[in-house]
Amino acid sequence: MGSLDSKLGPVDLSHHINVKSKSRHPSPLKDIIRYMRQDGMISLAGGLPHPSLFPLERARFDCLPPMSEPSVESSLATLDLGRNSNSGNLDLTQFLQYGSGAGNQKLIDLARELTERMHAPPCEHEYLLHPGNTNAWSKVVGLLCEDDDFVIVDDYTYPSAQALWIPLGIKATPVSADEEGMSAKGLRKMLENWDEGITRQKRPRLLYLVPVGSNPTGVTISAQRRRELYAVCVEFDIIIVEDDPYYCLQYPKFTPNADPTFQAVSSEDFVSSLVPSFLSMDTQGRVIRLESFSKTLFPGLRLGYFVANSVFTERLLRVTEVETQDPAGLSQAFTLALFDNWGIDGYLKWLQSLQFQYKTRRDWLISAFNNCFEVVPAKKSPVPDTQGHVACVRETASQRLLPVFSFVEPEAGMFVWSKFYFNGVPRFTELQGQSIEDPEQAFAAELWEAMAAKLVLLTPGSYYHAWQGPDKTSTTSRGADPQSAYFRFSFASPSKC
Amino acid sequence: MGSLDSKLGPVDLSHHINVKSKSRHPSPLKDIIRYMRQDGMISLAGGLPHPSLFPLERARFDCLPPMSEPSVESSLATLDLGRNSNSGNLDLTQFLQYGSGAGNQKLIDLARELTERMHAPPCEHEYLLHPGNTNAWSKVVGLLCEDDDFVIVDDYTYPSAQALWIPLGIKATPVSADEEGMSAKGLRKMLENWDEGITRQKRPRLLYLVPVGSNPTGVTISAQRRRELYAVCVEFDIIIVEDDPYYCLQYPKFTPNADPTFQAVSSEDFVSSLVPSFLSMDTQGRVIRLESFSKTLFPGLRLGYFVANSVFTERLLRVTEVETQDPAGLSQAFTLALFDNWGIDGYLKWLQSLQFQYKTRRDWLISAFNNCFEVVPAKKSPVPDTQGHVACVRETASQRLLPVFSFVEPEAGMFVWSKFYFNGVPRFTELQGQSIEDPEQAFAAELWEAMAAKLVLLTPGSYYHAWQGPDKTSTTSRGADPQSAYFRFSFASPSKC
Numbered sequence: 001m002g003s004l005d006s007k008l009g010p011v012d013l014s015h016h017i018n019v020k021s022k023s024r025h026p027s028p029l030k031d032i033i034r035y036m037r038q039d040g041m042i043s044l045a046g047g048l049p050h051p052s053l054f055p056l057e058r059a060r061f062d063c064l065p066p067m068s069e070p071s072v073e074s075s076l077a078t079l080d081l082g083r084n085s086n087s088g089n090l091d092l093t094q095f096l097q098y099g100s101g102a103g104n105q106k107l108i109d110l111a112r113e114l115t116e117r118m119h120a121p122p123c124e125h126e127y128l129l130h131p132g133n134t135n136a137w138s139k140v141v142g143l144l145c146e147d148d149d150f151v152i153v154d155d156y157t158y159p160s161a162q163a164l165w166i167p168l169g170i171k172a173t174p175v176s177a178d179e180e181g182m183s184a185k186g187l188r189k190m191l192e193n194w195d196e197g198i199t200r201q202k203r204p205r206l207l208y209l210v211p212v213g214s215n216p217t218g219v220t221i222s223a224q225r226r227r228e229l230y231a232v233c234v235e236f237d238i239i240i241v242e243d244d245p246y247y248c249l250q251y252p253k254f255t256p257n258a259d260p261t262f263q264a265v266s267s268e269d270f271v272s273s274l275v276p277s278f279l280s281m282d283t284q285g286r287v288i289r290l291e292s293f294s295k296t297l298f299p300g301l302r303l304g305y306f307v308a309n310s311v312f313t314e315r316l317l318r319v320t321e322v323e324t325q326d327p328a329g330l331s332q333a334f335t336l337a338l339f340d341n342w343g344i345d346g347y348l349k350w351l352q353s354l355q356f357q358y359k360t361r362r363d364w365l366i367s368a369f370n371n372c373f374e375v376v377p378a379k380k381s382p383v384p385d386t387q388g389h390v391a392c393v394r395e396t397a398s399q400r401l402l403p404v405f406s407f408v409e410p411e412a413g414m415f416v417w418s419k420f421y422f423n424g425v426p427r428f429t430e431l432q433g434q435s436i437e438d439p440e441q442a443f444a445a446e447l448w449e450a451m452a453a454k455l456v457l458l459t460p461g462s463y464y465h466a467w468q469g470p471d472k473t474s475t476t477s478r479g480a481d482p483q484s485a486y487f488r489f490s491f492a493s494p495s496k497c
Numbered sequence: 498m499g500s501l502d503s504k505l506g507p508v509d510l511s512h513h514i515n516v517k518s519k520s521r522h523p524s525p526l527k528d529i530i531r532y533m534r535q536d537g538m539i540s541l542a543g544g545l546p547h548p549s550l551f552p553l554e555r556a557r558f559d560c561l562p563p564m565s566e567p568s569v570e571s572s573l574a575t576l577d578l579g580r581n582s583n584s585g586n587l588d589l590t591q592f593l594q595y596g597s598g599a600g601n602q603k604l605i606d607l608a609r610e611l612t613e614r615m616h617a618p619p620c621e622h623e624y625l626l627h628p629g630n631t632n633a634w635s636k637v638v639g640l641l642c643e644d645d646d647f648v649i650v651d652d653y654t655y656p657s658a659q660a661l662w663i664p665l666g667i668k669a670t671p672v673s674a675d676e677e678g679m680s681a682k683g684l685r686k687m688l689e690n691w692d693e694g695i696t697r698q699k700r701p702r703l704l705y706l707v708p709v710g711s712n713p714t715g716v717t718i719s720a721q722r723r724r725e726l727y728a729v730c731v732e733f734d735i736i737i738v739e740d741d742p743y744y745c746l747q748y749p750k751f752t753p754n755a756d757p758t759f760q761a762v763s764s765e766d767f768v769s770s771l772v773p774s775f776l777s778m779d780t781q782g783r784v785i786r787l788e789s790f791s792k793t794l795f796p797g798l799r800l801g802y803f804v805a806n807s808v809f810t811e812r813l814l815r816v817t818e819v820e821t822q823d824p825a826g827l828s829q830a831f832t833l834a835l836f837d838n839w840g841i842d843g844y845l846k847w848l849q850s851l852q853f854q855y856k857t858r859r860d861w862l863i864s865a866f867n868n869c870f871e872v873v874p875a876k877k878s879p880v881p882d883t884q885g886h887v888a889c890v891r892e893t894a895s896q897r898l899l900p901v902f903s904f905v906e907p908e909a910g911m912f913v914w915s916k917f918y919f920n921g922v923p924r925f926t927e928l929q930g931q932s933i934e935d936p937e938q939a940f941a942a943e944l945w946e947a948m949a950a951k952l953v954l955l956t957p958g959s960y961y962h963a964w965q966g967p968d969k970t971s972t973t974s975r976g977a978d979p980q981s982a983y984f985r986f987s988f989a990s991p992s993k994c
Binding site: 035036044047050051053054060063076132138297300325458488491492493 | 540592595629824826
């Protein structure tokens with residue numbers, strides 16, 4: 001547990017910064033800003049529009065209290081931000097003007113305080129605001145990756161994260177996961193066996209993970225597995241990008257007929273109930289944590305922050321100056337005013353409430369599986385070598401159990417990842433008999449269309465295949481299991497019937 | 498004047514899209530979104546958080562009316578955005594949730610309507626929101642430039658625009674300007690003489706301009722010069738990026754003791770008083786116009802829009818999906834609500850009022866020059882081959898006029914660009930006598946420090962030198978005039994003493 005004055009210094013990781021990022025010039029305006037702050041200075045230097053000419057005078061936001069039931073409006077609190085007002089600390093004007101690129105200092109301080117409460121990173125880290133994890137990941141790729149590099153990801157990974165780097169010629173080198181997350185042994189084996197002479201490609205140096213409630217697999221990496229993965233990353237000098245929007249949405253195991261009432265615990269108990277983050281075990285400064293308020297407040301904020309080694313945040317600030325500037329001012333103002341009203345403890349209570357709401361939705365979906373299928377533990381199912389549970393139907397004549405799909409009951413996030421079994425399905429057998437390159441994907445596409453026609457929409461698993469190049473997109477060329485395909489269920493949006 | 502059904506079709510400019518941008522995959526989620534809209538669909542597909550779990554219930558913004566004097570609060574209008582409210586059209590919820598990447602459709606429609614009123618582009622163009630012109634330019638470079646390309650810019654250009662592409666190995670090929678803006682003859686000569694065999698570099702295909710009140714030079718390109726530049730760009734197949742945040746801040750010529758009262762004219766007269774944009778003469782779809790609300794509403798909005806050929810906006814949307822997503826929701830909500838309240842005519846009135854305020858500030862600064870120096874027309878000055886006016890002091894003994902700096906009275910924007918003369922200044926002569934590589938820059942740096950010590954801050958002109966590579970940064974190697982250096986005055990921020 002690191003207090004602010006007992007942090008480890010990071011190891012030197014500057015060699016990870018790519019050529020383009022290294023060559024960014026510092027902004028010459030920094031020198032001037034220092035002078036601008038001087039008393040009595042007549043500044044004819046800045047190109048800032050005059051704040052008296054901004055048409056917005058006051059912003060008020062009506063907000064739920066941390067522990068409210070949704071949509072109970074009686075207890076709304078109003079966050080009130082005026083211009084040059086007596087509110088003083090939260091004068092709206094500063095959020096309407098250009099910023100320095102790093103974001104509002106109070107919000108950065110808040111990010112640090114919140115992170116210390118939740119992760120207590122053992123090593124020195126710096127903080128930098130960003131406009132959402134999509135942009136944050138884009139900046140990290142711009143910081144660390146050269147064209148044609150490899151990035152280490154799960155077998156099934158977040159497609160927008162890949163779509164960003166596919167045009168750079170970057171490819172995924174996927175590592176398989178089990179119920180505890182990415183295999184540390186698999187990671188080590190891949191790295192040990194990487195022969196730069198044969199592959200003509202540098203050994204990968206970047207590991208991208210959604211470590212809690214992974215999108216799409218729903219898997220949360222266990223504490224023990226994290227320690228093993230971190231040790232491999234130290235050994236092979238890998239930077240870990242922890243893209244962790246679902247961190248606070250961790251749930252107990254599914255139990256049928258769980259208590260439907262919400263019981264809050266203390267902030268300390270809540271925080272210690274969560275699996276430790278990679279950041280919390282980062283003794284070397286090799287974790288870049290991408291924090292986002294999209295899932296905990298709302299996505300339209302486009303607001304989050306980096307927690308990273310200062311050698312990285314300094315370069316990330318340089319690219320922020322020329323690619324995005326500060327996150328939107330109203331988003332910063334709202335978030336800071338909300339934390340002023342709620343306090344960090346209020347926010348942690350809000351997270352508990354949110355956790356309970358999504359846990360309830362997880363339970364609805366798993367219960368629906370149990371109501372509609374015969375759900376049996378995988379080991380007792382017709383597909384005993386799979387993980388988790390298998391939803392089956394019973395053949396009327398033989399009373400034999402037929403597997404429809406297997407799934408792992410997620411203990412975090414918004415998703416249930418499911419493997420559908422096609423063996424013996426007449427239409428699939430028919431497609432196999434035709435000279436089609438990928439009968440699995442052809443049947444999966446037909447199945448998806450058929451479900452959509454019945455007004456149930458899933459996300460095809462093919463969206464999440466790790467991109468290994470255009471020659472590795474079919475079921476066979478990817479080395480994926482035959483006679484099956486994946487679909488993702490989201491339990492975040494639908495209402496209970 | 499193009500009405501929506503009589504537009505010219507754009508010429509095929511798809512060959513300008515760079516290799517990486519061409520290889521972007523379309524988002525697979527688009528197929529799903531189409532199905533999601535179907536009545537009765539149970540969507541287990543989207544990973545969207547549930548809107549009932551967003552803590553913001555209502556946002557209210559108190560705004561100035563279009564024609565108000567600054568800071569008169571009596572006439573404030575309140576923009577009121579609720580959730581699932583009867584306001585219907587402007588339900589806040591849509592701005593809190595993830596968007597499609599393109600931005601809110603009503604805001605896009607508004608951007609189109611405003612652009613038709615102000616620019617009436619003769620060719621078909623599409624519209625796409627972006628989070629500010631800094632990000633917009635970053636996306637355009639990502640769309641069109643290959644590493645090591647050349648970009649055509651003014652001799653003195655916006656440093657953040659350059660800082661973005663310097664790490665890509667891109668260099669500026671600057672073209673000189675006179676009082677009417679970039680020289681069309683200079684542009685044509687540079688392009689005609691470009692020998693790809695000798696330079697081993699492709700002829701430049703991208704022209705970056707801040708065509709109204711240029712940052713830093715304050716120059717506005719005349720209508721006639723624009724037509725000549727556009728013709729050269731057609732002939733040499735150049736894409737024009739019109740980064741035009743100061744478009745509405747165009748002023749009449751400076752006259753001492755100008756009428757200090759504001760007289761509004763009709764929206765039509767206001768619009769026709771403005772110099773025609775490149776977009777308004779773009780018959781081929783080769784203008785990418787970057788619009789921003791940063792100078793007309795406030796910078797913290799981080800909101801603007803592209804107006805461009807659909808072959809470009811389609812690719813810009815692809816990169817938006819993976820690099821930024823939609824602009825912040827509160828920014829979109831505020832802007833749309835403001836336009837609902839003001840109307841486009843109200844916004845055009847606001848722009849007139851803003852124009853008057855900045856014109857008044859321009860007049861303050863030019864009047865201060867007149868009060869502090871003997872300002873004479875350049876032709877009658879000791880430096881007759883320069884442009885505009887020269888601020889001089891009179892040598893006590895000889896009564897000879899000595900030039901301090903020359904400047905062109907700007908008719909737009911926020912800046913006065915000034916050339917300071919060092920000839921005969923004892924300290925400069927001393928520096929020339931030393932073996933210093935660049936005595937002009939050395940003296941300019943000392944002068945800047947000396948002014949800052951006297952509590953007057955200017956921006957050094959060196960920030961704005963077109964980047965032609967590390968071997969072309971000194972006064973001599975750039976081929977710049979000896980015994981002089983530039984400084985930029987901004988009249989946007991300071992108050993009148």
